Amino acid sequence: MFRRREPVPFAFLAEADRYRGNVTPPPRERASAGQLAGRWLLGFTIVAGLVGSLVLGMPALSQDQSSTQTEQSQASNGR
Numbered sequence: 001m002f003r004r005r006e007p008v009p010f011a012f013l014a015e016a017d018r019y020r021g022n023v024t025p026p027p028r029e030r031a032s033a034g035q036l037a038g039r040w041l042l043g044f045t046i047v048a049g050l051v052g053s054l055v056l057g058m059p060a061l062s063q064d065q066s067s068t069q070t071e072q073s074q075a076s077n078g079r
Helices: 033-061 065-077
Strands: none
Touching: none
């Protein structure tokens, strides 16, 4: 393992990597009703936007079967 070149004068400095304090952090504050409502509203808005873009984009992504069949029949008649 890596050794230090200079001697460490205090033992607690050598053990600083392994030190764990016994002080517990303060408890987290609970979110207020307004904050919870805002989070729900933001989540609902994002989900509604994704669903709306999917609903509006589906017709553009689907292929028109009648135009594909017409193009194939015209290509076979032209040969």
